[in-house]
Amino acid sequence: MKPLNIGLIGYGFMGRTHSNGYKRVNDFFPELQHRPVLKCVCGRNAENAQAFADQWQYESIETDWRKVIERDDIDAIDICTPNNSHAEIAIAAAEAGKMILCEKPLALNPEEGATMVEAVEKAGVRNTVWYNYRRVPAVTLAKQLIDEGKLGRIFHYRANFLQDWTISEEVPQGGAALWRLDVNAAGSGVTGDLLAHCIDTALWLNGSIDNVTAVTETFVKERMHTETGKMEKVGIDDACAFLCRFNNGSLGLFESTRYARGHKALYTFEINGENASIRWDLHDLHRLEYFEHNDEGRLRGWRSIHVTDHGGEHPYMDKWWVPGLQIGYEHTFVHQVADFLKSVDEDKPCHPTFADAQETQKVCEAVLASGRDGSWKQV
């Protein structure tokens, strides 16, 4: 088995999810020809980086990401920093010939995203973006059913991503823990952070989006900035809802907010086709709800498929326990690492690539632009 040396840049929540993926992958996907080696973790604070390295067993630390990219013993750069540094790091990594795994969203905006796509394509380096929900077995199963034509013509795509953690005006913005609320670090609010997941899944399952119209709102207009200690204008969208037309003729309805009291991370989608419908809920992630119109009338109804079967019936599940036993959120990252390593073994692209994620970025931009002036926008 060949080593694939990882340089992780940033060690917050996503640094943990990715590290867990690297550590578990070969135990459960023994056929892979590469083994991730946790070579280096990078963060500006040496003490914190060392503590992370000790906990997750990284071999070394750096405090400047440029040093990681310069190192000959690093094969792949994993970007887990706030969104405003993705482009600079990714472009430098591409120029140095490193493989790149970038946290979502790809960039602050499509202009930046385009420079990243150009850089990886020019350098010919392997690249992927961590839109992890594609790798929930039930979501991958939905993709298989749709591609097999089981739904027939698709009429509607509906998705929500609801949270409630920013309702209090006392929550500050900015800094290591709260950069998602600082527009300069995040680029946008729920659109880039949460709807980007819904859009990535939607483009994958239902194809490209033609045009959009949106409403956005910032409920708390000023928050204390942890870096300046001053009250500062909030530049992100706290909530966003949009309608769209897909190029296959179906209609889309999407909503995301961090003000839905009671919801912590409720990602749901429903797709209605001519012959069948599908729905999925992150809080019950191992189930796929399925309605088949051609069932015998007396028995027709929504089925709840427990996506845990073996024998190739249910994606990824042969790798885990025995039928009937479930997996969870963290496994989506193990799957993403497995798919990345498989792409290295087979010399094939690992989707979503930067180019795929740039399509999501363009939809986000059209949604935000429509939120500003209320008109329909072409993607």
Ligand code: SOE
């Ligand atoms: C925000 O709270 C967040 O952590 C997102 O940044 C993730 O992408 C999402 O999967 C869960 O929520």
